[in-house]
Amino acid sequence: MEKGKKPVSKDIKHEYPIRGMDFVAAGEASSNIKHTLQLIGFAPAIIRRAAIAAYESEMNIVIHATEGTLKTTISPERIEIIAADTGPGIPDIELAMREGYSTAPDHIREMGFGAGMGLPNIKNVSDEFTLDSTFGKGTTLKVVIYNQ
Amino acid sequence: MKLSETIGELEAEVKCCESSLDRDVSWCYCSDLLSDVMANAKKDSIWITLQTHPNIVAVASLLGLSAILVSRGAEPDPETIAKAVQENIPVLTTKLPTFEAAGRLYNLLNG
């Protein structure tokens, strides 16, 4: 590398702000991510997995947190999605990962959310899955899907 | 089978995207739980549901579903139709309850 030049990354990076309880905009970040992956030309099966991970993590911010972001880093080899929010955080991650466990209130369940399937769905479609949370602070979920 | 060929049997009213009724329908999924649909509905399916809020359009669009059929006489929200037009997802309604609509569609797709 030439002196003084920064390494050029070919990764495509995007960042999408997510607002809590905005059910009309909810899903738009995931939809944008899907379109980007389609434009790049990923296989439909890979796009489906990424769309599921993006949607479920986006909805978890919309429903369970007040605000956050979805950040994607896309390269020919891998799709990385980081969903981060500023709280309230998850007190018991093991419990939250259990299929069927949900703290969604009744009015949210009436909308068809709160089956307690979102996090297990994300885990099922991802090659790497890291969920970190500090109760009172916030949650960060990192998902990687390999292009193979 | 084309979406347009299912309308009569489903006694469906087309709420939007009339110009997209030529899309293929190969299967169907019935559920009112969005994460369940997300995990299990296959591309080119009709999704039968009682949910009427705009987020159903996001789910249908992300999965590449053919259409949303809102059953048992439920009415989709105006925001849902607006979003469906934007995303080009046909939204249909029927007076039939989910079981009957699904049964008719099953017979059509296997006929």
Ligand SMILES: Nc1ncnc2c1ncn2[C@@H]1O[C@H](COP(=O)(O)OP(=O)(O)OP(=O)(O)O)[C@@H](O)[C@H]1O
């Ligand atoms: N970003 C988050 N912030 C705070 N709590 C969260 C967050 N994501 C998940 N949780 C907690 O983990 C639980 C399980 O999440 P999961 O996505 O599996 O189910 P759900 O969102 O409740 O229902 P579904 O995803 O099926 O609509 C939630 O009910 C909530 O208590």
Ligand SMILES: [Mg+2]
């Ligand atoms: Mg969830």
